[in-house]
Amino acid sequence: MKFTCDQEALNLNLGLVNRAVSARPTHPILSTVLINSVDGTISLTGFDLSLGIETSLEAEIEESGSLALPAKLLGEIIAKLPSGEVTIENESGDHLVTITSSSGRYQLRGLDTNEYPALPVIEEGQSHDLKIIDFVDGLRGSIESTSQDESKQVLTGVYLNSQPAMLEFAATDGHRLGIVEIYPEDQTQDENQEPARPFNVVIPAKSMRELDKMLGHSKATKISLQLEDGQVVFRFGNQRLTSRTLEGKYPDYRLLVPKNFARQLTLDRRQLLAALERIAVVSDATNLVKFVIDSNKQKLNVSVDNQTGNGIESLSIQVSGQSLNLAFNIKYLIDGLKILPTQDITISLNGPLEPVIIAPVGGVKMTYLIMPVQLRD
Amino acid sequence: MKFTCDQEALNLNLGLVNRAVSARPTHPILSTVLINSVDGTISLTGFDLSLGIETSLEAEIEESGSLALPAKLLGEIIAKLPSGEVTIENESGDHLVTITSSSGRYQLRGLDTNEYPALPVIEEGQSHDLKIIDFVDGLRGSIESTSQDESKQVLTGVYLNSQPAMLEFAATDGHRLGIVEIYPEDQTQDENQEPARPFNVVIPAKSMRELDKMLGHSKATKISLQLEDGQVVFRFGNQRLTSRTLEGKYPDYRLLVPKNFARQLTLDRRQLLAALERIAVVSDATNLVKFVIDSNKQKLNVSVDNQTGNGIESLSIQVSGQSLNLAFNIKYLIDGLKILPTQDITISLNGPLEPVIIAPVGGVKMTYLIMPVQLRD
Numbered sequence: 001m002k003f004t005c006d007q008e009a010l011n012l013n014l015g016l017v018n019r020a021v022s023a024r025p026t027h028p029i030l031s032t033v034l035i036n037s038v039d040g041t042i043s044l045t046g047f048d049l050s051l052g053i054e055t056s057l058e059a060e061i062e063e064s065g066s067l068a069l070p071a072k073l074l075g076e077i078i079a080k081l082p083s084g085e086v087t088i089e090n091e092s093g094d095h096l097v098t099i100t101s102s103s104g105r106y107q108l109r110g111l112d113t114n115e116y117p118a119l120p121v122i123e124e125g126q127s128h129d130l131k132i133i134d135f136v137d138g139l140r141g142s143i144e145s146t147s148q149d150e151s152k153q154v155l156t157g158v159y160l161n162s163q164p165a166m167l168e169f170a171a172t173d174g175h176r177l178g179i180v181e182i183y184p185e186d187q188t189q190d191e192n193q194e195p196a197r198p199f200n201v202v203i204p205a206k207s208m209r210e211l212d213k214m215l216g217h218s219k220a221t222k223i224s225l226q227l228e229d230g231q232v233v234f235r236f237g238n239q240r241l242t243s244r245t246l247e248g249k250y251p252d253y254r255l256l257v258p259k260n261f262a263r264q265l266t267l268d269r270r271q272l273l274a275a276l277e278r279i280a281v282v283s284d285a286t287n288l289v290k291f292v293i294d295s296n297k298q299k300l301n302v303s304v305d306n307q308t309g310n311g312i313e314s315l316s317i318q319v320s321g322q323s324l325n326l327a328f329n330i331k332y333l334i335d336g337l338k339i340l341p342t343q344d345i346t347i348s349l350n351g352p353l354e355p356v357i358i359a360p361v362g363g364v365k366m367t368y369l370i371m372p373v374q375l376r377d
Numbered sequence: 378m379k380f381t382c383d384q385e386a387l388n389l390n391l392g393l394v395n396r397a398v399s400a401r402p403t404h405p406i407l408s409t410v411l412i413n414s415v416d417g418t419i420s421l422t423g424f425d426l427s428l429g430i431e432t433s434l435e436a437e438i439e440e441s442g443s444l445a446l447p448a449k450l451l452g453e454i455i456a457k458l459p460s461g462e463v464t465i466e467n468e469s470g471d472h473l474v475t476i477t478s479s480s481g482r483y484q485l486r487g488l489d490t491n492e493y494p495a496l497p498v499i500e501e502g503q504s505h506d507l508k509i510i511d512f513v514d515g516l517r518g519s520i521e522s523t524s525q526d527e528s529k530q531v532l533t534g535v536y537l538n539s540q541p542a543m544l545e546f547a548a549t550d551g552h553r554l555g556i557v558e559i560y561p562e563d564q565t566q567d568e569n570q571e572p573a574r575p576f577n578v579v580i581p582a583k584s585m586r587e588l589d590k591m592l593g594h595s596k597a598t599k600i601s602l603q604l605e606d607g608q609v610v611f612r613f614g615n616q617r618l619t620s621r622t623l624e625g626k627y628p629d630y631r632l633l634v635p636k637n638f639a640r641q642l643t644l645d646r647r648q649l650l651a652a653l654e655r656i657a658v659v660s661d662a663t664n665l666v667k668f669v670i671d672s673n674k675q676k677l678n679v680s681v682d683n684q685t686g687n688g689i690e691s692l693s694i695q696v697s698g699q700s701l702n703l704a705f706n707i708k709y710l711i712d713g714l715k716i717l718p719t720q721d722i723t724i725s726l727n728g729p730l731e732p733v734i735i736a737p738v739g740g741v742k743m744t745y746l747i748m749p750v751q752l753r754d
Binding site (some may be wrong): 036067076077080104105109278311312314335 | 431452453454457458480481482483484486651652654655656658659685686687688690691744753
């Protein structure tokens, strides 16, 4: 195999696929990146048997073929090379691979590409298309609420639940719940297309995070999703991400969301976030923050008081409904406020121990549900 | 005590003194920062019994006094406050201290300031003045060569050795040696000043690093140094750093520096540094890099060859003297090349196992000595 490509493009793409190469591979071949010549381009693949990433880049191919090279070492060398052309080549059947740039020459020992496991391919099955900006809204609005607890398997993923004309992203760790509703444009322009079949799937948070990073680098505008037998495949531009899906029934989270509220606050998101981030400095291991909602004065006081010290911040807000005192875990509140994309938000409440909904005013349809905690006296 | 000051100034100064507050204090009072009102300013002090830092800032003092507040917590709170004025106050004799900013109010519990240990003060003894730019040249050119091995006490510091009209900074860990000669301007303008007495002292690398950071923030142009009984005090602008000094006789490093050389290379520093940084990616635990100096072709090839892979880079250089092959520890070479401040450098050599000197062409008078290592066959 012999090809020449641009150092920057190779470096960028190696950075992407290396995210799917395990740091502690169970087999040596899983520590490599697979390089293939395909239709006048070079494809790069990283795969840890759960998450797979494939990208391609333009190259001048003198001799087609395939290579499996140590991913970390190759990435470090390419990253340090001067910009310009890089040539990678080996003699057929020889595992010693030579990398030549304007500055010098490097040689690495590759592995047998026949050992490289094939990425899952879904030949059949309907493809679901979405705008990337919608998909990213759904992903970012939900992923922070996934559980870190590996014993709660299904909760460590993001739930995608398609309904007629709507795709819902949801995640919950039992303390908070994030839901985003995406309304794709009507895609029935193509009369030959069969009507979209509903689907639901739970995708590991790790895979979704990598997808988020890749979409950030992509110039594509559409992403397609295909599902089959415990696998999901995303395609966009010249890139592909495959992931196993999580087994198990996702909890019926819609039951948690109250239909009516006795109180509603409208306020500036960044102002509350900044106040909570300051107050968090004096919070202790309980992470407890007290909210005193004063309906008469249209004020919200947030405060922390414990052995280390105490702090109080006061905000002018709009309140409908009666005054109320309640308490939250300050970390979950800060997480939610960081995710919400708008300047103004609403906080909807009933009693001091009933679910509270934080939502953006305008923009994407998003719900961040948080359970209050018992106030200490 | 009650004073009002600027949040940014307080934050910056707390950041500096907190570097001298131990993360694992042996006594609770050593986890605090001492705040004193002095002559219409506020002084801040951090002290871990070895390193002490004192700075001062402008403040509006309503009631003079002193406070000892938890350094880490105070630093975190002040860092997060909005810019503008901050007021810090307590009732006389009460350890509960209130911090008020435009956004909110915080309270912390301080400790008894009487317990705070006094920073070393040198009342007598001559003060040695230097330009800060000279001092920083000396510090940065030597500090990387200090030993990390705590069992070699005296080698973990930077040696300052004053001679008539010259101040020398030196450090060595046994593998490499950094020497910088500083020539202060003649300071005999003041006829009443007694002639400068020679001195020598070994200052812990940690203290010198903190000093480097502080000097980077300082607008002062002169630094003064005072010595006494195992203590050194540096003063510049409104800041002061005190440090214990290291005991023991510093080795006679000048004996290591060859007087004459059989070979000399002149080359572009950044070009060699970049080549070595690329080559270092394929180096193994031995860190060995081979130099092939070709006098006829006026070329230098640097290469690494081991089980992981191999790499070679070729540089055009000026060579006087005969061709030579030798080897170095690549890390020590890279360290040295990073320190040298000029574009062009010289590498002066004798045989393959004799000391090698790397020096800048022009600028500060600096010597980086490195021992070659045995070439493997």
